[in-house]
Amino acid sequence: MNAPVLSLRGVSKSYGAVRALVGVDLDVHAHEVVAVVGDNGAGKSTLAGVVSGALLPDTGHVERDGRPVHLVNPAVARAHGIAAVFQDLALCENLDVVENIFLGQEVTQGPLLDEVAMEKHAWELLNQLAARVPSVRAPVGALSGGQRQAVAIARSLLGDPRVVVLDEPTASLGITQTAEVLNLIERLRERGHGVVLISHSMADVQAVADRIVVLRLGRVNGDFDAASTSYEDLIAAVTGVTPSGRSGRAVRADEASR
């Protein structure tokens, strides 16, 4: 398999005496959905922060295409082709879909906004995701949870990032909207993006992920091949019943031999 587009090497992060991440290694390839699961306080959100440039690791570093990069803030991360969608989505309720997608990155023609170009591009992005949004001129406040998620993901795709980080995209969504978001994630993967999916819903993660990385108390507690791992093995790794997943070791040995 090709080299990973994004790697974390020995990343640690502490908040005072709390060690949120301890020596975490993570690889994300293009065209791959890597899920990060874990209990509350396992370090999932901290990991999302480090990958997206919102947090700086205390030790260790992030590599893009094998070269170490210094992600001092989310804008730098974006410039390196890493986009993130956080749980709160950061959408403006009163603005319409196009305005939200291009907020802060407006397309201009001379002194004026190029509304036509932006609207066309917004439809392109949403169609790529096969997202069902009634109108790009509808205010975001009028959309359902799944549609908002689609708008937030479409915005992250502006500038064609290599890696998209999704932090709890299905939390607080109904089942229809969850289905829409899972379909979106499959579309992202099909389009060749690397996806880091952070979630605590095992069923959602197992439905779309290629690999599942389990975090427990800030450490990686197993790296599983999603297609051949049972729900029980994952729960065991999340709760720490086994020190490291059975199939987890097998997968890593397999990767080492490649």
Added chain:
Amino acid sequence: MNAVQQRGSLTQVELAGVTGLSPATVSNIVKELTGAGVLHTAPTSRSGRRAQQVTLARNLGLVAGVHFGTRSLRVALADVAHRIVAEQRMPLPPDHRADAGLDRAALLLTEMVESLEASMSEVLAVGVGVPAPVDVRTGQVSTLGMLRGWDGVAVPEVLEHRIGVPVHVDNDANLGALAEVRLGAARGHENVLYLRVSHGVGGGLVIGGRLYHGRSGTAGEIGHVTIDENGPICRCGNRGCLETFVGAPVLLGMLQASHGSLTLPDVIARAHDGDPGCRRVISDAGRHLGFAAANVCNLFDPDLVVVGGRLAQAGALLLEPLRTMLEQRTVPSTAGPVEVVASELGAAAEVRGALAVALDRVGIAASMVATG
């Protein structure tokens, strides 16, 4: 009436052809039923002539179709004229269990009905397709080990308990076959073999215009036809089944060393882009399918073979080797080799079939009483 129900909408002249009644009789019946508010007519034209398009009136209620695939769930809602009013697909984890899966289906269905501003009481029947043989009389998954966590589960009982609507269950490939005969590539054919090639391999047999189920629902299970008696052990416990040669895990496993981890859509996309390894895997799958299908064709001599499921999206890459093999291995006939076509309804075939089954079981008379 049943004819309109099965086909969604058709013209009066077609109706006469289908039912074998004279056009005048059909016209009278349609007039009477339109007066009673059961049918709806609209002027249209067929090959340049004026005609009356006949459909069922909308206010008779809704039916739902649910299709559990190995890795996805698809739910569709339609009115009694077989017009789809809502559809949703959802990826599922591998090895999903019956209880969790049926829970999700019930929740999804309820939410979809609510989003149409209808209530569950308007849903008249639900058709369910599962990727394992089903005894249609009891609704039980009738084999062991084919679908982990679903052995012996009586799907209608479990689901009826959750949603309070009559549920009818069948094998998904059977439903695909039914849909293709009623609405898709095999319209107008009486004897059809349908192959569903996705994660697993299934088959449905339509004989004399009706689905053939056999003794306990395992009829048409072409995925478990032996093609190599010394082959690998299959999930069903036998050796060398077709599925151990063309099932998705096998195809992907063959590419693992050279191409890494792929999914079935990846393989198809790469094959279309000209990747030789992926093309080879698909064409070999086509040959194996042809080999097994030839045995079925020799026994049943169908009018048509329809190939559906995910892998059918590979198109000619899959169908050409399949046709060649089928031609070589079937008894030569003066009528020429059996025609092989791709599914017309694609990924929606099974769910359309589930809708058709639900519609068949509704019994229009009962619904007329219900809606007054």
